[in-house]
Amino acid sequence: MPSPVGVWVVAACFNEQDVIARFIDRTLVVPGVDHLVLIDDGSADATAQRIKAWMEDHPGAPLILLELTRNFGKEAAMLAGLDHVNGRCAAAVLIDSDLQHPPELIEAMVREWHAGAEVVTAVRNDQDQESRLKVASAHWFYRVFNKVVDSIELREGAGDFRLLDASVLNAVTQLRESSRFSKGLLPWTGYRSVDLPYQRISRVGGRTSWSPLQLFGYAFDGIFSFSLLPLKVWTGIGVMVSSLSLLYALVVVLRTILYGVDVEGYASLMVAVLFLGGIQLIGIGVLGEYVGRIYVESKSRPHYFIRRIHNA
Helix, strand or coil, X not given: CCCCCCEEEEEEEXXXXXXXXXXXXXXXXXXXXXXXEEEECCCCCCHHHHHHHHHHHCCCCCEEEEEEXXXXXXXXXXXXXXXXXXXXXXXXXXXXXXXCCCHHHHHHHHHHHHCCCCEEEEEECCXXXXXXXXXXXXXXXXXXXXXXXXXXXXXXXXXXXXXXXXXXXXXXXXXXXXXXCHHHHHHHCCCCEEEEEECCCCCXXXXXXXXXXXXXXXXXXXXXXXXXXXXXHHHHHHHHHHHHHHHXXXXXXXXXXXXXXXXXXXXXXXXXXXXXXXXXXXXXXXXXXXXXXXXHHHHCCCCCCEEEEEEC
């Protein structure tokens, strides 16, 4: 294989038929971009067909399409793209294909890389055009994550829009865990990062494939992937509840010895039983999250399968 050269852009695509052609046009004219690799993550619309049609209209263009066999999820699709470009390029840029990440920023990212940065991270500024609810929920996620995870610290506003040096790219592709959280994996590698601010705009076409429930689950994936604090918290809660129960038992025994048997009310008994039952079920649920991840990892299934690789 020839020596790695140039900057390759990697973008996962899922149901982006309305914007994909504009994304290709805007990306390939950016100075410093040598190749564009698109990963169709099992789109249910005409995304793959429109990419192929663009390639037919532009023979010889530096565009590659990886067509996955089904929808494996954004994390798996990004990994497929990084696996493909690893060893072929001197740097890779991860970007979303919905045009909320401005391709024009890649030129500035490349300049920072030439100046010595190993990772260049695009960071959303305060004028983000997303909904207030989404911005607020993201803000609280970063605060909670950085409180419970002590191995890394996430930069608020930093997403998947990043430039990775070849050394970083090689390191990231070695991390093969099933429950991937790239926002955490990239800073976990420890390479030097430079931040670039940008303003993310509203979608210019199509609709997001992320529901609020999926975003909530993705946030929990990030916390459970990098922290054991939830397990430690419920251990502490168990110790606290057990201590209070023992203290109350002593009070009951002493009261019985001093004042005789007293028949307690049914309501208070039911409240205590339901409260302790709820505590136990939540603790079992937290434990189940970690056990489930162990189960998934033990199967060691591939993250994705590629049906075909298309070249312009």
